[in-house]
Amino acid sequence: MYILLYKHLLSCCSSQLSQTEDRRMASLVSVLLTTFLIFTIIASASVNLSESTRSFTIVNDCKETIWPGITHGESFNGGGFSLKPGQSAVYTASPGWGGRIWARTGCNFDKNGNGTCQTGNCGTSLNCTRPGNPPASLAEFSLGDVDFYDISLVDGFNLPMIVKAINGTGNCSTVGCDGDLRQNCPSDLALKANGKVIACRSACEVFDSDEYCCRGTYGNPGTCLATNYSKSFKQVCPAAYSYAFDDPTSLTTCSGADFIVAFCASRNQTVCSYHDKQLACNQSKGIRPISQGWWVPMLALPLMFKILVIF
Structure with missing residues (x-):
């Protein structure tokens, strides 16, 4: 559902901007919409984790x-x-x-x-x-x-x-x-x-x-x-x-x-x-061996790079 909404907003906004603004602004809108999508997914995942x-x-x-x-x-x-x-x-x-x-x-x-x-x-x-x-x-x-x-x-x-x-x-x-x-x-x-x-x-x-x-x-x-x-x-x-x-x-x-x-x-x-086949000890926080939030900065890296390219 989030991906469909994202595609719709991106298509609509990019089309309008291409008629009134330059490509740089259209790219910026793309970055902002992608950011919105990522944080919406993160919020949804947090709710699911609390109910796990x-x-x-x-x-x-x-x-x-x-x-x-x-x-x-x-x-x-x-x-x-x-x-x-x-x-x-x-x-x-x-x-x-x-x-x-x-x-x-x-x-x-x-x-x-x-x-x-x-x-x-x-x-x-x-x-x-x-x-x-x-x-x-x-x-x-x-x-x-x-x-x-x-x-x-x-x-x-x-x-x-x-x-x-x-x-x-x-x-x-x-x-x-x-x-x-x-x-x-x-x-x-x-x-x-x-x-x-x-x-x-x-x-x-x-x-x-x-x-x-x-x-x-x-x-x-x-x-x-x-x-x-x-x-x-x-x-x-x-x-x-x-x-x-x-x-x-x-x-x-x-x-x-x-x-x-x-x-x-x-x-x-x-x-x-x-x-x-896994060893877990109480002094380690490794019963969940990888932090649940590790993928947040990984998703953010491409966005940071794209912003740098635009400006």
Whole structure:
């Protein structure tokens, strides 16, 4: 449509000018119309980019296989795949997507995809049919004009994890853990299998009290405060929810970002993922390897040259 409009204007204006002005003015009109066309296309492309899908690169930095779970999973249907140590996968979400990503551990599925997991279990099949069972570390997202994201340990902890925003604008800080809570889990919260701590349960799940579950008279930020249990969670994962009203240091906002969700990673390390035969690391802005605006000056160069020729 833009090209047809451009051709019509160019033909009309050049015809009129050739009768009243010299060729130099006609060439200048050509340059101006071409400039108008380019910037109209750029404006259109910017709108399309703002409405584009988002990518979530899910990385397994653990020494064990994990089975990611995704609620409201669109392209992955709730999960249904495994990641061996060092592997990664890309989940694509539509604009406005909201949901959770977590890891299942200690899973055993048969050839038909039926089975269970030690932590993060979400039904009896490889594809999650419901949210994961606690205890499980959760990455939570709500995408829109402004994206909200966090790591939540309110339902307990099964693996250290982080979320890094890539190429976004705003705060866009990294959230999650600096260590592994399983190594220092309070003994009365520890979940064990074969004598090994495989997860750290929440105090709410273990004691089922209003104080620890932030309910009843404790159901507001003024009365539900940090406890010794939540403080032990916060010490290991300072940029994560340790209890229900732990908002000030836990909820983060960003706009227009893609995300890396890395398990068994820490906030201060470089997280790399390998997907489609390409290596991408969080310290590089190269998940989009070429800037989306590189072609603007390239289009402008011929126009500059043509103006110089005219004058």
